[in-house]
Amino acid sequence: MTDLSVQFTGVTKTYPHFTLSDVDLKLPTGSIMGFVGANGAGKSTTIRILMGLVHQDRGAVEVLGHAMPSQQAAAKRDIGFVSEDMRLYGPATLAWHMEFIRSIYPQWDALYAQDLLRRFDLKPAQKIKGLSHGQRVKAALLLALARRPRLLVLDEPTTGLDPVARCEVLGELMAVLADEERTIFFSSQNTLDVEQISDQITFIDRGRIIDSADKEIFLDRWRRLRLVLPPDTTLPRLPGIVQVGGSSRLPVLTISRFDPAMVAACQEAGASVQAVDSMTLEEIFIVNVQSRREGAIA
Amino acid sequence: MNISIVARLIWKDWYLNRGLFVGSILLGLLTLGAVATAKGAFLPLILGVIVLATILIGMGAVLMSSMVNERRQQTLPFVMSLPISYLEYTVSKLAGSLFIFFVLWLALLLGMIVTILLTPWFPHGLIPFVIIMSVEILVTTCLIAAVSVTTESQGWTIGVTQVGGLALNAVGFSIVRLPGIRDSISGSAVHWTSTATVLLLAEFAVIALMLGTAFFVQSRKRDFV
Amino acid sequence: MNSSIVISQSDGRPMYLQIMEQIKQKVAVGEWLPGEEIPSIRAMAVTLRVSVITVKRAYLELEREGVILTQHGKGSFVAPDPGLASRLYDGVLAQHLQQVVRIGTTLGLTTENLVDRLRDAEAHLNAHILEKETL
Numbered sequence: 001m002t003d004l005s006v007q008f009t010g011v012t013k014t015y016p017h018f019t020l021s022d023v024d025l026k027l028p029t030g031s032i033m034g035f036v037g038a039n040g041a042g043k044s045t046t047i048r049i050l051m052g053l054v055h056q057d058r059g060a061v062e063v064l065g066h067a068m069p070s071q072q073a074a075a076k077r078d079i080g081f082v083s084e085d086m087r088l089y090g091p092a093t094l095a096w097h098m099e100f101i102r103s104i105y106p107q108w109d110a111l112y113a114q115d116l117l118r119r120f121d122l123k124p125a126q127k128i129k130g131l132s133h134g135q136r137v138k139a140a141l142l143l144a145l146a147r148r149p150r151l152l153v154l155d156e157p158t159t160g161l162d163p164v165a166r167c168e169v170l171g172e173l174m175a176v177l178a179d180e181e182r183t184i185f186f187s188s189q190n191t192l193d194v195e196q197i198s199d200q201i202t203f204i205d206r207g208r209i210i211d212s213a214d215k216e217i218f219l220d221r222w223r224r225l226r227l228v229l230p231p232d233t234t235l236p237r238l239p240g241i242v243q244v245g246g247s248s249r250l251p252v253l254t255i256s257r258f259d260p261a262m263v264a265a266c267q268e269a270g271a272s273v274q275a276v277d278s279m280t281l282e283e284i285f286i287v288n289v290q291s292r293r294e295g296a297i298a
Numbered sequence: 299m300n301i302s303i304v305a306r307l308i309w310k311d312w313y314l315n316r317g318l319f320v321g322s323i324l325l326g327l328l329t330l331g332a333v334a335t336a337k338g339a340f341l342p343l344i345l346g347v348i349v350l351a352t353i354l355i356g357m358g359a360v361l362m363s364s365m366v367n368e369r370r371q372q373t374l375p376f377v378m379s380l381p382i383s384y385l386e387y388t389v390s391k392l393a394g395s396l397f398i399f400f401v402l403w404l405a406l407l408l409g410m411i412v413t414i415l416l417t418p419w420f421p422h423g424l425i426p427f428v429i430i431m432s433v434e435i436l437v438t439t440c441l442i443a444a445v446s447v448t449t450e451s452q453g454w455t456i457g458v459t460q461v462g463g464l465a466l467n468a469v470g471f472s473i474v475r476l477p478g479i480r481d482s483i484s485g486s487a488v489h490w491t492s493t494a495t496v497l498l499l500a501e502f503a504v505i506a507l508m509l510g511t512a513f514f515v516q517s518r519k520r521d522f523v
Numbered sequence: 524m525n526s527s528i529v530i531s532q533s534d535g536r537p538m539y540l541q542i543m544e545q546i547k548q549k550v551a552v553g554e555w556l557p558g559e560e561i562p563s564i565r566a567m568a569v570t571l572r573v574s575v576i577t578v579k580r581a582y583l584e585l586e587r588e589g590v591i592l593t594q595h596g597k598g599s600f601v602a603p604d605p606g607l608a609s610r611l612y613d614g615v616l617a618q619h620l621q622q623v624v625r626i627g628t629t630l631g632l633t634t635e636n637l638v639d640r641l642r643d644a645e646a647h648l649n650a651h652i653l654e655k656e657t658l
Contacts, residue, residue, distance in 0.1 A: 032574065048523060053378050055520040069522075073300065073383045081379035087372040089314055096313075104306055104380060140376075167572075174569045192532065199576040216580050219537060278537065 003029040004062075005151050005183040006050060011059030013045060020045050020207045023059070027200070030180040032173070034194030034215075035187040036285055037204035043187040044083070046204065047155050050185070051081055064151055077105070080144030082137070083155035090129035094122060094139050098146070105147045113146035119168055134161045138169070145172060152176060154186035158193055166190075170197055195219075195281035205289045215281075222284045223258040226274040227251050227266060236269035238262050242291045254279075254287050299389065303382055307390035311364045312398070319398055322357040326402055329353055330409045348470075351435050352463055354403065358439035359459040361395045362446040369450040375523050388516045391447050392509065399439055407432045423485035426494045430479075431470055433501045438462040440505045444512035473497065530571055538573055542581040547590055550601055551611040558603035561591065 006027035013020040020042045027033050037043045048054040049061060052072030061068040066075035088097055102108040117124060120138040122131075131139060137160065144152060152173070158166045174197055176182050188194050194201060195215070202212040211218075229235065229249055240257035255262065263273050279287075312319065329350050368374045377387065410428055414420040445458045473479055478493020528545045530538055549555040561567075564582055568575040582599060585591045590607065593599045601607070627637045 031576075051379065053375065053521075053523040055522075057520075073381050073386070076379060077381040079379070081375070083375050085372060086375040086379075088376060089373055090371070092314065100306075100310060104303060170572050174572050177575060178565055178569045180565060196532070196538075197572060197574050199574045214576055215574055216539065216576055278535075 005029045005064055006185060007060075007062045008046075008050075009060045011046075011049060011056045011061060013049060013054065013056050015045075018042070018045075018207060020049075023204075023209055025202065025209070025212070027183060027185055029183050030177070031199040032177055032184040032186070032197060033200040033202060034198035035185065035202050035204065036189075036191060036194055036281075037187070038289065039189075041204045042207045043204060044085075044155055045207075047083065047153060047185075047187060050153060051079065052076070078150040080147055080149035080152045081154075082140045082144050082152075082157060084137075084159055085155075086140060088128045088136065088140060088143075091127060093125055093127050094131075094142075095124035097128070097139070097143055098124065101143050101147065107147050107149075109146055109148055112148070113142065116142045116146060116172070119172075120165075134165050137161060138165060141169060141172070145176070148182075150182055152182070152184045152186070154184070156188060157186055158188060158190055166193070173197065191280070191282035191285060201281065203285055203288055205292060210292055211288055218281065218284060219278060221257055222279045222287075223255050224275075224277040224279060225253040225255060225262070225266065226277070227253065227271040228274055229271050233270040236266050236271060238265060243287055256288075300382070300386060303380070304386050304390045304393070307377070307380075307382070307387070308394035308397075311390070311394045315361070315364055318360055318363075322360060323402055323405075325353060326350075326357065326406050327409075330406055330413075348467065350406070351431070351466055351470075354406065354435050355438055355442070355459060355463050355466065357402065358399050358435075359442050359446075359455060361399050362439075362443050362455060363452075364395060365391045365443075365446045366450055366452045366455055370452065378523055384516060384519065384522045385513075387522075388447060388513060392443055392512065396440065396443055400436070403432065403436060403439075421484050421486055422488050423482045425488045426490050427474065427479055427483050430473060430494060430497050430501070431466075433498060434466060434469055434473075437501050437504050437508075438466050440508050444508045448512055448515045528567075528571060530573055539577050539581040539584070542567075542571070542573070542578060543585055546581070546585060547611050547614075550590060551608050551615060553608055555601050557601050557605055557607055559601050561599050561601060563598055564593075 004026055006025060008023050008025035011020065011023040018040070023042075023046060025033075025046075035043055035046070045054065049056050050063060050068070052061075052063075052069035052075065055069050063075045064078055066072070068075060098113060102110070116122075120135075120142060122135060122139055122142065128136065128139065137157070141154075141157065154173075157173070158169055161169060170193060173184060173186075176184060198215050200212065201215050201218055203210045213221075226246070227235075227250070229251060231249070235244070235251060235253075238253070238255065240255050241253050242256045243254040244251055245254070246252035258276075263276060266273050368377060378384075382390075407429070410432070411425055414422060414424055414428065439462075441462055442455060442458050446455045449455070474483070476493055476497075478491040482489035482491065528542065528549075530541055534541055546555070546561075550557075555561060562570065564578045565575055568578045571578070582591060582593060586593055589602055589604070590611070591599055592602050604610075623637065627640075632640070
């Protein structure tokens with residue numbers, strides 16, 4: 001039985017204009033899960049429930065072995081949280097924040113903090129209100145990382161960062177995983193980042209989890225088949241066709257459960273297979289959402 | 299209740315609002331000095347006390363602003379990501395702000411009593427009334443604190459402050475007419491009546507009720523951020 | 524051991540295949556010797572900034588192909604097979620030859636044409652080397 005850092009079972013939360021329904025999540029210790037969804041899909045709500053900042057209406061949430069939100073104080077001792085809408089205290093300096101955090105968490109690693117200051121190019125004496133958006137995000141990440149928490153929960157950690165800063169942050173996140181007892185959960189609209197560093201990927205749309213699997217399984221299962229259909233030939237019937245694009249003579253099939261035998265099946269049906277393309281995570285996500293909204297997917 | 303972390307949170311609020319706090323204390327002392335040198339005419343004294351009361355309430359509201367500001371400045375997620383429960387957060391906010399206010403308030407109350415006792419211009423019979431009205435100010439401030447921490451809204455806090463100020467004046471004028479107070483107020487000796495005791499007890503009960511209600515409302519909240 | 528593997532995001536192939544190919548190249552040219560220890564899956568993931576699961580897959584496939592060995596609790600090593608490097612290099616040659624045949628067929632060349640072209644290429648390369656030596 002794998003050790004789970006985070007477990008959601010049937011979590012539901014109802015708001016006047018939005019409902020998070022029946023969310024199930026399993027995050028094994030030592031892995032990193034990327035949480036992908038459009039704006040308003042429920043990423044932030046899910047993360048807030050994870051942190052115990054919002055109380056779910058139904059369902060169980062367990063984080064690092066603690067029930068949330070009732071045991072949130074104990075859980076948060078080992079969780080580092082950075083969210084895009086989170087602000088630090090403007091009139092205070094970064095050094096003040098570092099000292100404040102250090103006084104609360106005994107696991108603060110001062111040497112690592114100095115290292116991060118250098119790598120993130122931040123000046124401790126600078127007041128938070130004088131920092132740019134990117135610098136503020138890096139400052140908040142520093143405060144979370146230097147404590148070496150067992151679980152990192154990040155809501156859009158690379159949004160708004162310049163490419164160099166993004167690279168730095170991704171590097172630091174991966175360095176966290178060098179310790180197989182530490183886990184990361186992050187939401188992102190940047191599918192490239194998610195595709196690169198995630199072990200597991202979960203898609204959310206309109207308050208529902210629409211897919212969750214190992215990254216390699218996602219990338220293996222989805223394919224685009226480019227066919228040439230001779231006249232008077234019908235499209236072969238294949239399971240898991242999510243979208244049909246292209247033209248009637250040159251159809252492009254998007255398949256969610258690809259099997260190499262399908263290529264032979266197409267050829268037997270009279271179509272010639274021009275190409276079997278793999279898809280990027282972004283393409284998979286978009287097709288997944290579009291087809292669900294149109295009610296097509298199996 | 300993790301006392302050390304609540305203490306840390308209170309220290310944080312004091313540090314971040316230190317300018318406000320120091321300014322309020324200085325203003326309070328200045329006002330006290332002004333009233334002390336008003337040389338005894340009754341009307342200026344009453345006016346002075348009203349001004350003092352208004353200033354005290356204003357300061358109270360400013361002190362409570364730390365609760366509203368967490369939400370306004372979006373630092374609430376940062377604070378709530380610390381290893382605390384929402385109850386500990388509420389305690390730190392109420393205890394932190396009210397404690398400073400209480401120290402200030404006590405200093406001013408004692409200052410007023412000393413001024414009355416030591417200077418020849420004020421009848422000592424004023425003292426029970428001054429004590430009751432000062433506790434009334436405390437009641438109003440606790441109301442502002444309770445509203446502030448539960449609504450986290452600047453609009454509501456300002457509204458309650460203004461209503462509280464007006465109510466204070468109304469209450470003051472009604473109490474002054476009560477037989478148990480009116481009869482001894484201009485006397486040269488301190489005369490503590492049963493009316494005064496009842497009023498004082500009622501005020502403390504109201505404070506306990508308001509703070510209790512604030513905690514109750516906070517514990518029912520399902521969205522802390 | 525400094526890992527100089529570089530993953531390209533613009534390369535259309537899956538990341539685990541890129542990793543596999545670069546590891547095989549390192550073994551083929553002798554940069555990583557048979558029996559030598561290689562970075563652990565996690566260490567490699569951190570250096571490459573790629574998910575652990577991708578590196579794990581690459582290592583698993585490499586193990587299946589007999590290029591590396593993973594001993595539980597001890598780490599990962601290049602397979603202690605002295606002929607491995609030349610076998611891998613041989614595999615690279617085979618891939619290139621297949622490419623040559625494929626392109627040649629598309630151009631409509633016969634096997635003789637291809638052999639002539641091969642001789643031309645060899646001559647051209649030798650001339651180029653000679654030129655560099657005389658400079």
